[in-house]
Amino acid sequence: GGAVLAAYYAATGKLEQAEQALAQLTEQNVDPALLERTRLSLHYANANASIGREDYAAAKQHLFAALRLKPKSLRLLTMLAEVEIASANYAEAEKLAAQIGGLDAALGQQLAGSLHEARDEPDKAIEAYRQAWNNRPNELLGARLYALLEQRDPATAARFLQTWVRANPNSVAGLALRSRDLLVAGNFKAAIPLMEQVRERAPRNVTNLNNLAWAYQQVGNAQAAPVAAEAYKLAPDTAAIADTYGWILYQAGERAKAIEVLERASQLDGDNAEIAEHLAQAKAGA
Template sequence: MTAATQIKLDKSDRALETLAPLLTPETQDVQALVIASDAYRARNEHAKAAALLQRAAQSDPRNASIQTLLGVAHLNMGDASLAITELETAATMDAGHYKADSLLAQTYLNRREYDKALAAIATLEKKLPGNAVTHNMRALAYLGKKDPALARKSFEQALAIDRAYFPAAANLAQLDVRDGKPDNARKRFERILQADKNNLQAMMALAELATRQAQQQETVEWLEKAIKLHPAAIPPHAALAGHHLTRRNFREALAVANAAANANPDSPEALTLLAKTQQASGDHPSAIATFNRLTQKVGHSPDAFLQLALAQIAGKQLGPARVSLQKALKLKADHVPSQETLIRLEMTENRPDAALQIARQMQAQQPDSPLGYDREGDLHLAQNNIPQAVRAYQQAIDKGAGSVGLVKWFRAQVIDNPQVAEQRLDDWLKQHPKDHAARAYAAEYAMRTGRNKEAIAHYETINRLTPNKALLLNNLANLYLLEKDRRALATAEQALKLAPNSPVVQDTLGWILVQQGQAPRGLEWLKKAVAQAPKQAAIRYHHAAALAQTGNKAQARQELEKLLADTSKFPEADAARALLKRL
């Protein structure tokens, strides 16, 4: 078996063994170097892949394909600047070679350097004239430049070249939905099906559009049609199983997932879908058995053993779960999701020292990353070791943890020394005035500590810089209400326009209306809120208070009695008891 074939069969280790005799330090065998680099790429060892490609490029310096692969390797390593240099070099080597130009344009798009992307696309178009892909990429650049009119024009040009070109239709459909024209979006996908009646992507998109419009039957019909025409395709099976799971139709979901597995007996993706569906349905033994089958098929995959461990944890099999996680880490010692899961498992079993050891292994494996120090801080905080937690979080900040690290540091420091914590947060915001995450936390902290005007100032600052955030406006409306600021109602109405189906926003608007003497109108919104969030104590109290104010005292009393029987502790519990006593 050749090395290239072994890589295709997901046996990169075997491929490297096959190639080993050819990979001497002196070799100039370009083909062997390129294939070996592909094996390392499959193992996510991108630095080794790049080193081999560098040697291949030195042996064949005018080979545009090798130069392009070298650029891709540097992209995989996260070095976009060097990748751009390599791709620019490759693009000049061969007038007939366009892959480097395409990757270069895509890299600029990913970096949001839209003018450079447009220039690269213009060069690509000379090599690849009359191609839908170039028009689609140009449209994406125009979208990045906030020019939807030119973007639409380029998307339409892509479809004029290829009526069944799905990416352009999908992008235009997104613009249609954004503009409140879902019927136009639907027609675009239907036109794709007219050009290509079996187009799977178009059927999936029509199903998703139907879901957005709460057309559940149509969603199911499109997904079932997709499965009938593409019985081995995993995505429609996954979407239909997920649809049934969200409605707790476990039998139907399992039938769909089993059909996918039966149609794809050798597919890890199909086994994963089946196992996750079994787990979501509460059948942990079956999920564990299916994940075991998955590890037998892809025994080199740490992700497979991680998923098995998560299923074992859900099934209360903690000992086997630890073994599975250890196998994952044997395959990849720095597999972060497995390390984090093992940390949680150790803490569940009251083994903080073992958990701390894993966090410190993470630090040793990734000395420039904040992650290991962040996890050490979490572990110390969980044990109420505040000084150690503060120290670890500070190390995470020093390694680049940013506002997330600062907030964690604050939560630890404020326990021992609120004054120091608050001063640090103030200083941070002065140094980073556009750090919305830190400022939002400062606003939440101010709310919790009763400093409403300070919280309002923070939220107003964020709203000026990034307007039209529903949750922020909702919080601001609540604060205005507490401070008897007449802007409360208008702010809540603005939040509702942005999130019309949010029970939290409906509750805020309804409660403000009740408090401002418009109880009948407020009750309508509170009915909608409580219907969507029947377990939220604050919403239930507001609904009961609105019932009382609109004259329905018997139902209000009934709602309050049930609320206080269900939960006796929530911020407005005393107000609820007082209202019940008055009724």
């Protein structure tokens, strides 16, 4: 019926059609509970769209309307808190984080960490994120905590990351960060198995594919070119991806194709000295 159609339009981002379908519904011809769910879906979709446009005032209007229908919705309250943080309305965000913390302690602590980050209070953010992590670890939280620790104390960050990966060996974010650290240290043989695990779990992760191709190249693994091609197919407009693929092609003896791809990389990032050097070497046959 009309409610299902309105919900479908809302879920697929066709918000004008959703509004039109919803306008034709009344509590007389539709189950009130279904009508409320449909209105909630539309408010949520409109809020998301407004956030994507950075129209935070409009997002708040839609979230307030949704919260009138479902005042204790953690999803809606969290979105509102995030909008207040993005709008630099820190006092309101603080109130919301406390309210959410009364319903879900870990979520409230995570939002408090986000608020401290926005206020440029890294030590307080780390403490809040640690409390949230101890209550309920998750991928996003781990990545944010690690990033802050890395800025303040790299040794502590490394220990946290090792603990994270040991506790959750299937964590894509944890594996990706750990493999990155190993790559930076030049430990390709240790990094490769971790990146292969990330590839299994997130096969379209372009950064991981690019790093894996580069690491394969460093150890002489013949999979370097196919994996680099995979990354390039997914992100042909990213200069670093094109550079990796082109350079691997050149080192594999495919000079003509390498020059073509490296020229593409140079067009995408004309100020990159490393790309320029790779292109020059490929053209010279050095």
